[in-house]
Amino acid sequence: MHADLSQQIRQQAAACRAIILAHNYQPDEIQALADFTGDSLELSRKAAQVDAEIIVFCGVYFMAETAALLNPTRTILLPDIAAGCPMANMLDAEQLRQLKGLHPGAQVVCYVNSTAEVKAESDICCTSANAVPVVQSLDPQRPVIFVPDQHLGHFVQERTGRPLIIWPGYCPTHVRIQAREVAAARAAHPGALVLAHPECSQPVRHAADQVLSTGQMCRYAAGASTSEFIIATEVGLLYRLRKENPGKRFYPATSRALCPNMKKITLEKVLLALQRRAPVVAILDAGIQARARQALERMLTISA
Numbered sequence: 001m002h003a004d005l006s007q008q009i010r011q012q013a014a015a016c017r018a019i020i021l022a023h024n025y026q027p028d029e030i031q032a033l034a035d036f037t038g039d040s041l042e043l044s045r046k047a048a049q050v051d052a053e054i055i056v057f058c059g060v061y062f063m064a065e066t067a068a069l070l071n072p073t074r075t076i077l078l079p080d081i082a083a084g085c086p087m088a089n090m091l092d093a094e095q096l097r098q099l100k101g102l103h104p105g106a107q108v109v110c111y112v113n114s115t116a117e118v119k120a121e122s123d124i125c126c127t128s129a130n131a132v133p134v135v136q137s138l139d140p141q142r143p144v145i146f147v148p149d150q151h152l153g154h155f156v157q158e159r160t161g162r163p164l165i166i167w168p169g170y171c172p173t174h175v176r177i178q179a180r181e182v183a184a185a186r187a188a189h190p191g192a193l194v195l196a197h198p199e200c201s202q203p204v205r206h207a208a209d210q211v212l213s214t215g216q217m218c219r220y221a222a223g224a225s226t227s228e229f230i231i232a233t234e235v236g237l238l239y240r241l242r243k244e245n246p247g248k249r250f251y252p253a254t255s256r257a258l259c260p261n262m263k264k265i266t267l268e269k270v271l272l273a274l275q276r277r278a279p280v281v282a283i284l285d286a287g288i289q290a291r292a293r294q295a296l297e298r299m300l301t302i303s304a
């Protein structure tokens with residue numbers, strides 16, 4: 001069934017010069033089908049370079065919107081337009097303008113998990129892979145506002161030693177992971193290293209051996225001499241880790257770390273999107289497009 005659908009998708013994609021990009025949290029069969037899988041930073045870089053006419057973005061809305069900002073001449077398809085990110089919706093542009101009003105002169109860093117309108121109100125974007133160097137690149141004399149993820153913000157604050165003005169957003173999937181679950185996984189797999197995503201809460205981050213973005217976890221696991229890992233992030237990443245490291249073992253910190261929005265993308269919806277060339281994600285407001293793109297492009301000049 002999956003093989004049939006995947007073959008039809010491949011044929012349809014070739015016929016309309018489409019490339020399929022998938023986030024590391026996508027369902028296994030979508031990752032298996034994609035031309036390229038990665039974390040938000042890797043996908044942003046890829047989306048900026050792609051010369052295919054159509055980009056089918058298998059992820060959530062802000063990711064497709066980021067691709068539309070970085071490559072506005074391409075058609076960006078999001079197979080399920082209702083695949084959103086609750087964290088991105090925890091802050092709107094008006095709330096950010098009010099926060100900026102309370103801290104005149106502050107520089108604004110916004111995590112890519114945000115709307116185009118919020119990016120347009122920001123000086124620079126970041127992902128979980130480059131948030132530390134992005135903050136380090138800013139003027140040390142001026143305050144820094146960090147939105148919308150409080151956990152990534154606190155992680156960056158710890159790593160840089162720089163006090164940040166942090167918006168209290170969070171990822172409902174990552175905050176579900178509990179430190180006691182990490183401890184239980186360690187007890188069950190005593191030789192394993194714990195890798196946690198910076199969207200996890202502080203007790204989980206502090207219980208981990210390494211705090212890394214999903215792309216960094218893939219590189220770390222491939223290069224480490226250890227053969228067992230406990231993974232504290234969305235469970236979709238386990239597919240890629242296991243595929244790329246067949247001789248190593250990966251255990252989820254908890255099977256409850258599942259993002260329902262990421263799992264809204266199905267093979268059937270990908271095929272339909274290609275056949276209908278819809279739903280399209282585009283930025284209609286030229287001012288927002290230009291300012292949000294500037295914040296993203298500024299981020300892409302910082303190496304992670």
Ligand code: SF4
Binds near residue numbers: 086087262
């Ligand atoms: S895992 Fe969290 S941050 Fe990522 S899309 Fe889902 S809700 Fe948003």
